[in-house]
Amino acid sequence: MSLPFDLRALRVFLSVADRGGFSAAARELHVAQSAVSQTIANLEKRLELTLFQRHERRIGLTPEGEHLRLHARQLLERAEATHLAMRELHGLVKGELRIGIPSMLGSYYFPPLLMGFKARHPGIRLTVVEAGARRLQRMIADGELDLGVVIDDAASHHLERRRLVREEMVVCVPREHPFTGRAGVTAEAFFREPLVLFQDGYFHREFVDALSRQTGLTADVAFQSNLIPLTKAIVRQGFGITTFLRRVVDEPELAAVSFDPPAWLDLSLAWARGAYLSRAEQAFVDFVLGHRDAL
Known part of the structure; x- marks a missing residue:
């Protein structure tokens, strides 16, 4: 039995839901607004559900649309992880690591580790984001960061963690x-x-x-x-x-x-629980944990 949607339709649906309109989604996806509208109309027809409440100047998700948004996001994340895993079978690695570090750690603890990892893996681009500990935890959980340093306490137990220092x-x-x-x-x-x-x-x-x-x-x-x-x-x-x-x-x-x-504070390297670690991400985890005695 064929599915009533494909990944492209789900991406269009999420863009409309997140941007709050067909025009904004069309700009984000670089397609015509009519194409976005048609994709959503076809999706609703195949699902036999109304996903958006259409008002005169704005749209909003119906309860059914809210339910689909949750599952669509999870499905697309899994599809991206699967695609990355298949690419790595051919020896490819993720070209960028997005790492979140609180300011005190970024300034005083991590520069030698970051420079050491870059020297060992010059082809991998490192993007370091400085923010508060709680914001970093949310960004990791939401997939905005691949890895981050967090305080190892009850608020971080929803993440996968490895003790650093x-x-x-x-x-x-x-x-x-x-x-x-x-x-x-x-x-x-x-x-x-x-x-x-x-x-x-x-x-x-x-x-x-x-x-x-x-x-x-x-x-x-x-x-x-x-x-x-x-x-x-x-x-x-x-x-x-x-x-x-x-x-x-x-x-x-x-x-x-x-x-x-x-x-005393316990600091840990963390990533989203259940997330697939690319070779680059796993290499960074192994490098940091292997050099944590130098922290």
Whole structure:
């Protein structure tokens, strides 16, 4: 029995659904609007379902259309993975790796690994995306990134993960600050200080917010910035303190002091659960895991 649709029709359907109109889908697909309309009409006829509610100036998915969108996206992703697997039987590999890395890791941990992998595989193009930890997790799950570095916690358990490194979160203060030289800084002492924090969505901010919830103490946020150099400059000038991974506190004017008790984060390399790893992706995973002792 033949199927009532093909992959091309599903791609057209998804484009119309995602773009919210036939004209926008036609521009994205580089075809005539009439061709898009005809494809959707044929699909609805063969399925014997109405997929779109047509209004005067806009369209929307019917409940049946919403149901098809979910299955169509999954089917096309599997088809792409199958196509890639067949290409690799002929020795071809994916030409680009899309990797997501939080800013602190991208600046201080990963450059040697990325350069080492590129030297070993010069034909593979690396695209590195910097974003907050939670956004990276969503991008990996949605297929916008092939791989990414995430915090290994309950929020990332829907991803396939391989442990990379455990790193300490420390209090970062000016060298002349009273905290310098202490064995540890309690949460109570930390929250009495004006703080320089990343914005929501970054693990740096989530760490502080979680500490606030655990202790019932409120953060005095003096500055918000996702720029590490700017955050360091603010701390150096004495306008606030912050928290970083220990390795990030690498300037003589700044001091790193442990929390009391010490705070640790587990960092993992992650990809979508059940996703097919191309040879290039698998090579990157193997390379990073083989060099994680250098992190």
